[in-house]
Amino acid sequence: MQTYKVFKLGMALLLSLTLMACASSDTDDMGDASESMDTSSDSSTSNGGSSATSSGAGDNGGLTASQVRERDNALGMTVFYFEFDRSDLSAEARAALVHHANHLKDNPSTSYRLEGHADERGTREYNLALGERRAQAVERYLQVQGVASRQLETISYGEENPVATGTTEAAYARNRRVELH
Amino acid sequence: MSILGRKLTFIFLLVSSLLSPQGYAQLQIVITQGVDNPVQIAIVPFDWNGFGLLEENVTDIVSANLRNSGEFASIAEENMLSTPHEQADVFFRDWRFLGADYLLIGKINDTGAGSALQVQYELFDVLREERIFDEVLSGSRNQLRDVAHTISDNIFEQVTGVKGAFATKILYVTSQRVNEDLSYYQLNLSDADGGRPQVLLNSQEPIMSPNWSPDGEQIAYVSFESTRPRIYIQDLATGTREQITDFPGINSSPVFSPDGTKLAMVLSKDGNPDVYVLDLRTDDLRRITNHFAIDTEPSWTPDSESLIFTSERGGNSRPQLYQVSLETGWVERLTFQGTYNSKGIMLPDGVNLLMVHRESASDEYHLAIQNIDRGTMRILTDTALDESPSVAPNASMVIYASKAGNRGILNAVSIDGRVKFQLPSAQGDVREPAWSPFFD
Numbered sequence: 001m002q003t004y005k006v007f008k009l010g011m012a013l014l015l016s017l018t019l020m021a022c023a024s025s026d027t028d029d030m031g032d033a034s035e036s037m038d039t040s041s042d043s044s045t046s047n048g049g050s051s052a053t054s055s056g057a058g059d060n061g062g063l064t065a066s067q068v069r070e071r072d073n074a075l076g077m078t079v080f081y082f083e084f085d086r087s088d089l090s091a092e093a094r095a096a097l098v099h100h101a102n103h104l105k106d107n108p109s110t111s112y113r114l115e116g117h118a119d120e121r122g123t124r125e126y127n128l129a130l131g132e133r134r135a136q137a138v139e140r141y142l143q144v145q146g147v148a149s150r151q152l153e154t155i156s157y158g159e160e161n162p163v164a165t166g167t168t169e170a171a172y173a174r175n176r177r178v179e180l181h
Numbered sequence: 182m183s184i185l186g187r188k189l190t191f192i193f194l195l196v197s198s199l200l201s202p203q204g205y206a207q208l209q210i211v212i213t214q215g216v217d218n219p220v221q222i223a224i225v226p227f228d229w230n231g232f233g234l235l236e237e238n239v240t241d242i243v244s245a246n247l248r249n250s251g252e253f254a255s256i257a258e259e260n261m262l263s264t265p266h267e268q269a270d271v272f273f274r275d276w277r278f279l280g281a282d283y284l285l286i287g288k289i290n291d292t293g294a295g296s297a298l299q300v301q302y303e304l305f306d307v308l309r310e311e312r313i314f315d316e317v318l319s320g321s322r323n324q325l326r327d328v329a330h331t332i333s334d335n336i337f338e339q340v341t342g343v344k345g346a347f348a349t350k351i352l353y354v355t356s357q358r359v360n361e362d363l364s365y366y367q368l369n370l371s372d373a374d375g376g377r378p379q380v381l382l383n384s385q386e387p388i389m390s391p392n393w394s395p396d397g398e399q400i401a402y403v404s405f406e407s408t409r410p411r412i413y414i415q416d417l418a419t420g421t422r423e424q425i426t427d428f429p430g431i432n433s434s435p436v437f438s439p440d441g442t443k444l445a446m447v448l449s450k451d452g453n454p455d456v457y458v459l460d461l462r463t464d465d466l467r468r469i470t471n472h473f474a475i476d477t478e479p480s481w482t483p484d485s486e487s488l489i490f491t492s493e494r495g496g497n498s499r500p501q502l503y504q505v506s507l508e509t510g511w512v513e514r515l516t517f518q519g520t521y522n523s524k525g526i527m528l529p530d531g532v533n534l535l536m537v538h539r540e541s542a543s544d545e546y547h548l549a550i551q552n553i554d555r556g557t558m559r560i561l562t563d564t565a566l567d568e569s570p571s572v573a574p575n576a577s578m579v580i581y582a583s584k585a586g587n588r589g590i591l592n593a594v595s596i597d598g599r600v601k602f603q604l605p606s607a608q609g610d611v612r613e614p615a616w617s618p619f620f621d
Binding site for chain 2: 085086120121122123124125126128129130132133136153154155156157158160161163165166167
């Protein structure tokens with residue numbers, strides 16, 4: 001993603017390499033997420049003894065083919081949408097986030113960047129706050145599922161980074177979202 | 182640690198040279214509504230005594246400035262019966278005949294000293310048949326636009342009694358979207374009429390909330406260039422800048438206090454957005470609001486003793502405007518009419534509160550002014566998705582952003598609602614205008 005090029009450039013000049021490595025480890029998109037899931041299953045099996053709580057959830061062996069499919073579909077879902085002026089998670093979002101939570105718990109070195117967005121109606125700085133509230137709703141849900149705080153960061157873009165242009169309700173609905181990165 | 186150690190960064194120079202800007206977004210004023218009976222002024226093209234062509238046409242700029250204020254109409258040059266350049270050649274009868282209320286004449290002389298020019302001009306009241314103002318200005322050939330704006334300011338003040346704001350600047354943000362994953366953002370500076378645009382910051386991440394220091398020498402803004410919203414202060418003369426904040430969460434809405442010693446801002450480091458004030462001399466950071474609801478968009482009252490802010494503490498996801506006393510922390514709600522009132526700015530009179538207002542859930546977002554003594558609300562604008570108001574330093578006009586079709590565009594409206602103009606740009610989205618203070 002383009003943002004990371006700029007990010008790395010700026011950070012390399014300004015901050016230490018440690019910070020950069022930490023912050024740029026979360027570039028999972030749909031494909032990467034399911035891939036890293038598979039590899040992580042391997043690694044958790046090989047050192048499973050070190051983490052008693054995570055051995056069951058991340059192990060493909062304990063899941064049926066349809067359960068694996070359901071899990072991979074859920075992990076492929078990385079954008080969650082919201083009603084106007086609202087930050088409630090839909091039932092579908094909550095179901096998918098349970099799988100994301102398991103993925104994070106099984107992979108303690110993985111972290112998510114939760115990017116909150118708003119539609120363009122209303123003032124920009126207020127919308128920045130609305131975007132943060134949505135990202136925090138996802139963050140809180142993941143934390144309740146047992147994900148460590150250090151694996152999560154929330155960033156709000158407010159209305160500054162729309163996916164859809166235009167002034168239709170359909171465009172607005174696509175822009176009120178939280179993206180997992 | 183009160184606030185992070187200040188980092189002096191020069192990265193914007195580097196970023197500017199690496200990214201290719203998509204060209205300047207030059208704005209040009211198009212007047213859409215003027216007053217019913219504008220003042221008629223005859224502006225005789227100034228006489229030029231020197232070699233070659235001048236870089237700027239001073240009288241054209243003065244004429245455009247005055248017309249774009251909505252308060253003036255200028256007499257067409259081809260109708261003029263004479264073209265005097267000094268008082269001895271002025272025959273008031275000629276100008277009365279054309280319906281002129283005022284007459285401006287002048288000349289530009291090459292002083293022979295380097296590139297220095299001397300501009301002398303005289304303003305006459307045609308009905309009273311007397312000279313009411315005259316002045317000699319000097320400057321280099323590339324300062325003619327400044328000279329024209331200064332002349333415009335003086336004429337405006339002589340005729341209307343209000344100090345002119347033509348020799349001021351505006352900041353604005355532009356964005357050009359390439360695709361879903363790539364947009365170019367620019368922070369721009371131009372004359373108040375859109376002239377002489379220059380790019381102050383190029384980025385592929387959003388730029389927000391530009392704001393002027395009261396002396397006009399520094400600007401504060403929010404840049405996402407680190408992929409997180411952070412506040413920067415940039416010196417306009419040198420281009421150097423400091424990153425001011427690096428807190429987790431939202432770092433937004435920087436606003437200089439009227440005395441320039443403090444910066445109000447919004448931080449969500451303690452869980453949700455609250456208003457803070459940073460003392461720029463001591464680095465002392467003070468939390469001003471403390472509420473679980475969203476508090477944002479601070480702005481200073483003219484006496485620097487309070488902040489106006491947007492809060493949804495009233496409930497129902499309906500932001501309203503509040504005022505907090507910095508000394509006592511006492512919070513008072515200011516707005517009750519409408520389902521959405523945000524981004525409040527107290528006008529210099531301390532009574533009229535400018536804001537973004539939505540009457541009912543099905544209504545549009547418009548600028549409105551509420552008289553806080555009487556409680557009356559007056560809608561100022563009729564454009565779409567109006568936001569980001571910024572008041573001219575003479576408090577005569579408000580520049581703001583709205584949407585025209587699918588594009589962001591700047592507009593301006595006079596405080597009394599009589600004058601309206603647009604500042605269209607040839608390309609991209611334009612938004613978040615910030616009108617400078619006076620520079621003198």
